[in-house]
């Protein structure tokens with residue numbers, strides 16, 4: 001993404017040398033500009049300096065990584081990931097000794113593990129509503145609703161007793177370290193010349209405070225770029241806030257932040273933009289600027305498809321689009337509930353096994369950046385094709401760094417990322433059971449580097465943990481244990497993407513087929529019944545995000561025949577009905 005491929009507004013943002021906030025509509029090139037900024041500033045860094053690119057999801061971080069790799073072979077000048085992984089890797093892991101509660105060891109738990117503990121406690125307390133475990137700067141929970149106090153208290157005790165750290169505690173302890181040990185914040189500010197925050201509208205208060213501490217530490221030596229779109233702030237139920245310029249300035253110690261914007265949309269046809277603008281809450285008109293701007297679009301809303309015939313209907317739409325020479329990888333199926341996506345994907349596979357599906361959340365592979373078996377697995381499961389070389393070399397480098405960390409002295413001199421990749425590429429197995437295939441691969445790799453992972457004191461626990469989590473996720477998803485399900489977890493796998501509503505941000509497809517557009521699913525009942533959430537706002541934002549993923553065609557479906565657990569029928573999302581009522585489809 002070189003600077004000459006940007007328009008003048010985008011270029012100005014890239015070349016601007018100070019803090020800025022860019023608010024712009026979907027498809028206006030915010031991510032493209034952020035990646036260009038990353039590369040532009042990367043070229044100016046001094047030795048040991050880096051740039052941090054913070055994204056909301058790991059998927060988005062991978063996407064930025066791919067875009068950087070398209071332009072730079074050596075990408076070591078930047079660090080990319082979620083704010084949780086920034087905190088874990090750069091603050092918590094190296095400096096946990098500074099915190100009394102963490103000094104004698106702790107265990108990080110992911111969202112699944114945290115949810116399991118919380119669900120068990122909720123059941124015990126007979127509490128069915130949503131419980132938010134988000135914390136404030138003092139470590140206390142910030143959203144205690146009527147009746148949830150006992151649940152949260154027990155959750156807190158359970159974590160403390162077992163020395164478990166969930167995502168919210170990662171943020172809290174990181175903030176505490178930065179606050180109490182100014183040298184840590186100064187050190188980070190020395191390393192990170194820039195912090196670039198994508199989708200800033202989903203940043204939580206505590207996350208702003210963490211970023212603010214780093215910026216203040218050396219008087220704005222670290223510069224900041226926030227990019228985002230308040231209309232796409234779909235995580236405000238989780239505490240995401242699109243701060244204003246002045247609020248942002250005060251969270252980084254009063255330093256000036258220049259507000260800038262981008263105009264136009266390079267992704268989508270004008271026809272689709274005009275449709276989704278009805279869901280827009282703030283901002284002005286959006287003009288299509290891409291080469292497809294005047295293409296005819298297929299836009300539809302169907303509420304007459306029954307839940308039973310939904311998979312057949314979606315398959316029919318997919319085939320119609322594909323027969324017009326649109327690659328499968330340019331088609332996305334989006335829905336609010338994973339469970340429904342999995343069912344539809346499974347049924348489509350039964351009817352038409354040859355249609356490639358890429359259901360990232362379907363894979364039982366558990367992402368854990370600190371577990372070498374996750375990194376080893378993605379190398380074993382991804383194909384050594386030419387278009388994957390750069391990304392796999394990068395993954396091999398991460399694996400190499402972790403192995404050097406775990407096996408100091410013995411590993412470094414004999415291997416590098418290329419030789420690791422060579423070893424992995426030479427692994428062959430016909431095993432069709434996902435976890436067995438991986439275990440064979442681990443043994444093979446272990447034998448080549450002289451380590452028996454299953455008995456090694458360094459690796460035994462993480463191997464067991466990895467296996468336990470995969471099997472748990474496999475059982476929960478109900479997708480079976482085949483190797484193909486494990487392989488479905490890669491973003492560029494080339495099939496039709498199945499994505500949940502909350503994970504589709506930042507992505508784009510020729511055609512978007514969204515189903516489950518029902519009041520109660522979108523917005524969710526929890527949002528409808530919560531006294532501090534405006535369900536109409538949530539609904540419009542979600543519809544806006546989904547629709548704005550489409551470049552050319554948009555098919556919305558509110559299938560009939562779905563019911564609540566008490567048997568009450570669900571009805572189509574009311575904003576979709578409003579927007580589509582003027583036009584028959």
Ligand SMILES: Nc1ncnc2c1ncn2[C@@H]1O[C@H](COP(=O)(O)OP(=O)(O)OP(=O)(O)O)[C@@H](O)[C@H]1O
Pocket residue numbers: 005006007010024025026027028029030031032033229265266267505506507508548
């Ligand atoms: N100046 C430009 N010229 C041509 N294409 C562009 C330009 N800027 C962006 N694009 C293309 O427009 C599409 C949308 O860009 P991008 O994903 O960066 O938008 P965004 O603002 O981040 O969108 P969203 O908010 O929906 O995530 C991409 O395919 C991108 O390559």
